[in-house]
Amino acid sequence: MSRDAAVAAAMAYYDRGGFREELARHVAIRTESQRDDRSDELARYVEAMRAVLEPMGFGCEVLANPASGGGPFLYAERIEGPELLTAFSYGHGDVIHGQDGQWSNGRSPWALGVEGERWYGRGTADNKGQHLINMRALGALLASRGRLGFNARILIEMGEEVGSPGLRALCARHRDRFQADVLIASDGPRFKAGQPTLFLGARGALNFDLIVDLREGGHHSGNWGGLLANPGIVLANALASIASAEGEVLVRDLVPEALPESVRQALAGLELDRHEGDPEIDPDWGEPGLAPVERLYGWNTFEVLAFTTGNPERPVNAIPPRASAHCQIRFVAGRDPETFLPALRAHLDARGFTRVGIERSPKGFFPATRLDPASKWPRWAAASIERTTGKQPAVLPNFGGSLPNDVFSDVLGLPTLWVPHSYPGCSQHAPDEHLLGPVAREGLALMAGLFWDLAENAPER
Numbered sequence: 001m002s003r004d005a006a007v008a009a010a011m012a013y014y015d016r017g018g019f020r021e022e023l024a025r026h027v028a029i030r031t032e033s034q035r036d037d038r039s040d041e042l043a044r045y046v047e048a049m050r051a052v053l054e055p056m057g058f059g060c061e062v063l064a065n066p067a068s069g070g071g072p073f074l075y076a077e078r079i080e081g082p083e084l085l086t087a088f089s090y091g092h093g094d095v096i097h098g099q100d101g102q103w104s105n106g107r108s109p110w111a112l113g114v115e116g117e118r119w120y121g122r123g124t125a126d127n128k129g130q131h132l133i134n135m136r137a138l139g140a141l142l143a144s145r146g147r148l149g150f151n152a153r154i155l156i157e158m159g160e161e162v163g164s165p166g167l168r169a170l171c172a173r174h175r176d177r178f179q180a181d182v183l184i185a186s187d188g189p190r191f192k193a194g195q196p197t198l199f200l201g202a203r204g205a206l207n208f209d210l211i212v213d214l215r216e217g218g219h220h221s222g223n224w225g226g227l228l229a230n231p232g233i234v235l236a237n238a239l240a241s242i243a244s245a246e247g248e249v250l251v252r253d254l255v256p257e258a259l260p261e262s263v264r265q266a267l268a269g270l271e272l273d274r275h276e277g278d279p280e281i282d283p284d285w286g287e288p289g290l291a292p293v294e295r296l297y298g299w300n301t302f303e304v305l306a307f308t309t310g311n312p313e314r315p316v317n318a319i320p321p322r323a324s325a326h327c328q329i330r331f332v333a334g335r336d337p338e339t340f341l342p343a344l345r346a347h348l349d350a351r352g353f354t355r356v357g358i359e360r361s362p363k364g365f366f367p368a369t370r371l372d373p374a375s376k377w378p379r380w381a382a383a384s385i386e387r388t389t390g391k392q393p394a395v396l397p398n399f400g401g402s403l404p405n406d407v408f409s410d411v412l413g414l415p416t417l418w419v420p421h422s423y424p425g426c427s428q429h430a431p432d433e434h435l436l437g438p439v440a441r442e443g444l445a446l447m448a449g450l451f452w453d454l455a456e457n458a459p460e461r
Contacts, residue, residue: 001144003452007388010140010448014441019136020119022052023435024112026093026128027121033071033094033162042158045093046074049156052135056142058154066173067166071158075174079151085458086151087451088180088414091131091187092160095123102431109433117437124435125422130186131156133421133440137447141455149455153180163363164404171411181461182377183414184450186421186443187403191394192273193423193436196385196446200371200378201398201416202405203297206329206337207305207364210235211322211357218310218318229355231323232309238353239325242344243302247285253343255300256334259290263298263397266373270394272296275425296400300331326361332398333370366402369409369416373397376459377415381450384457385419388449389442419447 013019029045032038050060058076065071071094098109099122107113109122123129141148155178159165171178190197212231219228242251249255270293272281286295295301309323310316329340341358348356371378373395385393399405399418408414421443427433 003449003456006141006144006448006452007445009143010137010444011441013136013140014444019132019440019444020112020114022136023119023124023129023132024121026132027112027123028110030098030110031094031123031158032097033159034097039071042071042094046072046156046158049074049076049093052132053154056135056139058152063170063174065159065166066169070165073158073166073170074154074156076154076156077152078148080147080149081151084150085182085454085461086153086180087454088178088183088408088412089131089134089152089154090157090183090185090408091134091154092127092157093123093131094158094161095126095128096161096429098122099431104432107432109431114437118434119437119440120432120434122433125189125426125433126428127160127187129435129440130421130443133443134184134186134447137444137451140444140448141451145452145455148451150458151180153178160404164407167404168407168411171407175412178412180412180414183408183412183416184419184454185417186419186447188399188401188418188420189422189424189426189428190420190439191270191396193425193439194391196389196391196393196442197396197420198378198381198385198393199396199399199418199420200373201333201369201409202366202403203398203400204331204333204337204368205364205366205402206331206340207326207361208328208341209324209326209359209361210238211324211359212238212355213322213357214355215321218316218320221317221319224319228319230319232320234353234355235307235309235323235325238348238351238356239304241347241351241353246288247282247301248287249300249302251302251344251347253335253347254302254329254331254340255287256298256332259294259298260334262372262374263370264294266395266397267291267293267297273424277425297396297398298332300329300335303328303330328364331368333368337365337367366404367406367410368398369405370398371409371415371417375415377417380453380457380459381417381419384450384453385446387453388446419443419450
């Protein structure tokens, strides 16, 4: 059998309705990990994945979560020979709240609804549809070759939407068992709906609070105005020293020293699409001298996510005692994030803002990861995708958001390739989440081609 036959078999699975029927069954499982009463549904989805993988010759095992109260993990492997290359894959079967009653046109988040190219349902894009595409592409390869031609290990977690509790500890515990040569997985959106995409890591995030706490209680502005420092004004000026009015980060220890040339080349010529409902991009916002796509995928940003002083709902004529801002640094690989808050402390102190406290948030931290776009695995994967689709894929050094990619790159030591099958306008984490049918069909095809090439034409180990 040929590569073309494997690709055709993957598309035939879509064309005869197999993918739609199977995805509908998985969407109906209400795997809301943010709810405490969904443990039975999480376990039911694990069994649904076992039913997909075991007929394909995978041995499956449910692994207990090292984190107390965390959801289960399903580990599956098909080992065809110790001399063969091993691919590791990952997906998450949990979803955010269904938001029942908020979907338009009476849609249910738990019933797959197909309207034109859009396939509506919670988890269609994030992430049930995406890892099902990859599993069925493996199935098409088996049907065409009778074997994979490589070893495959798959991990499905049920807690990504609540911060992946236990994932790092699990992979550290099973590091030897999970050994592989490369991670090939799917999550997040394509760069554009019609352009296959490969991203090689994820931006990190560090959340923290800036706090000015000057005294007990408010004091009448008529009696004390001009005598008491206003914490809102102190904090506003401190923030203005961190970022300019145009969003440029002024604390240069918080941003990369430069945009790496391999990243610049990978992003060259890419232009962001605007989808219905998207805001207009502010062309002059952020780091000067960078294109919008470079600012999104190649640079660090400082964001103020919330700012409070006094009582915004019921203002009174009193100088408030306290002000706080919840802030975030989105960052790419290249600088140690543990240096960010000390650098910020030194910056504020040097400018007289000693009364501004910094408190790191106990949640909201993700490390940044990035595989060099010029290295062998991205070049191999991009060539394979282009061979199948006839389209040059967008190669993004990292995803703009955050994923637990550091577990695979740092703990397991794997080069990481993410091939997303969604798109920016999919309404992920919102009512009316949907997958695009044509993207799913193309995803099945390009993944079948990618897995064929992994067996026949992979980079040297």
